[in-house]
Amino acid sequence: MHISICVNEILDFLQIQPGQVGLDATLGYGGHTKEMLKCLNGKGHIYGLDVDPIESEKTKKRLASQGFAEDVLTVRLQNFADIDLVSKDIGRKFDFILADLGVSSMQIDNPDRGFSYKVEGSLDLRLNPNKGKSAADRLKEVTKIELEGMLVENSDEPYAKEITKVVMDWRKKGKAIETTLQLKEVIEEALCVVPQKERKEAVKKSCARTFQALRIDVNNEFEVLYSFLEKLPEVLAPNGRVAILTFHSGEDRLVKKSFKEMKNLGLYSEISKDVIRPSAEECLRNPRAKSTKMRWAIKS
Numbered sequence: 001m002h003i004s005i006c007v008n009e010i011l012d013f014l015q016i017q018p019g020q021v022g023l024d025a026t027l028g029y030g031g032h033t034k035e036m037l038k039c040l041n042g043k044g045h046i047y048g049l050d051v052d053p054i055e056s057e058k059t060k061k062r063l064a065s066q067g068f069a070e071d072v073l074t075v076r077l078q079n080f081a082d083i084d085l086v087s088k089d090i091g092r093k094f095d096f097i098l099a100d101l102g103v104s105s106m107q108i109d110n111p112d113r114g115f116s117y118k119v120e121g122s123l124d125l126r127l128n129p130n131k132g133k134s135a136a137d138r139l140k141e142v143t144k145i146e147l148e149g150m151l152v153e154n155s156d157e158p159y160a161k162e163i164t165k166v167v168m169d170w171r172k173k174g175k176a177i178e179t180t181l182q183l184k185e186v187i188e189e190a191l192c193v194v195p196q197k198e199r200k201e202a203v204k205k206s207c208a209r210t211f212q213a214l215r216i217d218v219n220n221e222f223e224v225l226y227s228f229l230e231k232l233p234e235v236l237a238p239n240g241r242v243a244i245l246t247f248h249s250g251e252d253r254l255v256k257k258s259f260k261e262m263k264n265l266g267l268y269s270e271i272s273k274d275v276i277r278p279s280a281e282e283c284l285r286n287p288r289a290k291s292t293k294m295r296w297a298i299k300s
């Protein structure tokens, strides 16, 4: 099961009223969607987007069995980079929008998806496994400069040079990097420069960052987020509200910059002054919440 983050903070801000029409740009397990649907009290509609055909189908069925069927919820297999097309299709703008970026626990816990370095699985890392190239295929073709840049730009990996060198060495020797644990082995070899007593912790951190960097790359996560942020003001109704949860500094920087620029252009009447963090109590209950940052904006 996936535990939804900052639910109270999101609902407090969105101020959802029965009769409104909203968008959950990242349906996932449907936890936030369900809470937002409850606020509609059977009147109004939510459109839920996800690019993951496996989990979104399950979520659609689960929510329907809990009383949230197609009369109040439409699930669409669509990238949030295309919110303008969704708004055009339904012929209206949204009163509220939520985006909870990244991956769900359902995706992380499925070894076939390759999101976790802790269990053996194929090194895929695509949110939609039917589209684009897997991380294993990317590692077969990526150049040395590209890989090093990817590790630094996408997740500030301090051992980017060392990891890239071992990937290139393994490729030259014809050694496969096709599973999660093979990539972990690459990272362990690269970090042999780290003193023994610090190595275990350093490997753990480098694994998390390297998997994140590859996931961002194979899913074009910065590009689609940029597109989403650019299109947001045109799909929000006047006084429409948007809340975004991010999980690493690269994402938060993009959201912060976009909200600020658009406020200066008069497209938003108000934006969150500071980042909003989950409470200490929530982080204790759900360690995944520790890195969460929430920002919001109100359309003029």
Ligand SMILES: C[S@@+](CC[C@H](N)C(=O)[O-])C[C@H]1O[C@@H](n2cnc3c(N)ncnc32)[C@H](O)[C@@H]1O
Residues within 6 Å of the ligand: 002, 003, 004, 005, 025, 026, 027, 028, 029, 030, 031, 032, 033, 049, 050, 051, 052, 055, 078, 079, 080, 081, 100, 101, 102, 103, 104, 127, 224
């Ligand atoms: C953190 S989970 C959302 C969890 C959800 N808020 C809940 O409470 O259950 C993020 C979800 O967004 C989806 N996702 C990531 N990038 C996306 C994109 N560009 N367009 C649509 N969905 C995306 C992922 O597949 C994943 O299911």
